[in-house]
Amino acid sequence: MRIAALSSRCWGRRCSALLLLTAVATAPLTASAQGAPGQPATSEDAGSSFERGVKFFHDGDYVAAMVQFKRAYELDPNYVVLYNIGQTARELKNYSEALQALEKYLAEGGAQIDAERRTRVEGWVAELKEKVATVTLKTNVEGADIAVDDVAVGRTPLDKPVVMDAGKRKISAIKEGYAPLTRYVEVAGAEQKTVALDLVSLTGPKGPDTGPDVKGPMQPEIKHTPWPWIGLGVTAAAGIATGVVGGLAFGKKSEFEDALAAFPGNPETIENTRTDAKTFATTADVLGGVTGGFAVLTIIAFAVDYGRSPPKAAPTAEAKKTSFTPIVAPTYVGLRADF
Structure with a gap:
């Protein structure tokens, strides 16, 4: 031929x-x-x-x-x-x-x-x-398919460096179970270079078997009690009641003063209005004291319940619970806390 x-x-x-x-x-x-x-x-x-x-x-x-x-x-x-x-x-x-x-x-x-x-x-x-570069390509895992400018050059570990044209080159690495990797690398004529390609596993790192989990126990979650909020509700209700009764007491006092100023005065009316004014005033004072007491207890309850740190208990020990018990007596109002 x-x-x-x-x-x-x-x-x-x-x-x-x-x-x-x-x-x-x-x-x-x-x-x-x-x-x-x-x-x-x-x-x-x-x-x-x-x-x-x-x-x-x-x-x-x-x-x-x-x-x-x-x-x-x-x-x-x-x-x-x-x-x-x-x-x-x-x-x-x-x-x-x-x-x-x-x-x-x-x-x-x-x-x-x-x-x-x-x-x-x-x-x-x-x-x-003088117009090409010699590039050594390394990957963190073996068996990755390597391509330069979308042309396959082999599977890692490559037996020799890759000769590629000078300029900006596209280098790709693909392996099943790993995210595809693409890098753009600039190489000069007659240059010898090493490029590392680190592929990321899609299933997460798999380290050696170290036996049972040796992590420390998780801190138990703090469970807040409802008593601070109950105290807040009672305080609010007592405050409203104090305001209402106080207003009624002021009205009865005005009626008493009007009965005294009337001429001729009616002793029965004067006595009735005086008794009503005194009763409402006393009730308003008691409710005011209750409101103030519950307000203090509510503040303490919030401070104790929400200011607690997680208990430092052994992994198998149960965290102690804090409980609040309201105490209401004819002569005082209180709150008992068990830690």
Whole structure:
């Protein structure tokens, strides 16, 4: 099979023919891969794909040319096709792929490559190395699938650093049971760099079995009693009653004063109004005392009940409860607290 030259190209400052390996410089492509289902691949299949790649390259459609050259190499992995893949990758400014293809071309071609062409390709390789970075990718868990610019490069731990084009690169790590991770990293030409990718488990950290829970006991919850609020309600009710009775006492006093000022006075009316005024006044004083007493007790109850700290009891001991019991007697009003 004859392979025609594509065109003349300049590599940096060095111009050279973009030789896509003539029949004189190459061996024929041989069948070593499978073609259509049920049919073995032939050198003609690889050759046809190669020739289509050459046509696409002449037309400036480097993406299609790359597909055809890779297809030809897949059907017949002949080292001469790597030369075309490297040249096409350079046109696509995919310097890392161009570098790897040309290095593989030199390695697989070995002594079959003439000295002049080897020297030329080695010069291109040296220039490409200035346009790529060598990045060591590490993950905190093994078995993570790594991709650079959405192109898979392997599964961790990777056996070697990843060669990537200089610039801003997208690095992704995916592993089942972990949140997907994407980082954008800037790398410079000829730079050697290490990038750590820490994946976060979706099920939380799983540490070694340490046996039973050794945490200290939880502090028991403080349960507040209703007595402070009952005291507040009684105080409010007593205050209202004191106001009402006080108002009635003031009214009876006014009636008593009016009865005294009437002429001629009625002794029975005067006595009745005086008794009523005195009764209401006494009642208002008692209710006022009750209101004041309950107000003090209510304040104390709130201070004690809501000012308590959690009891420092042993894990199996129950926290003591505080209770309040109101005491009402004919001569005093009180509140008993049990701690």
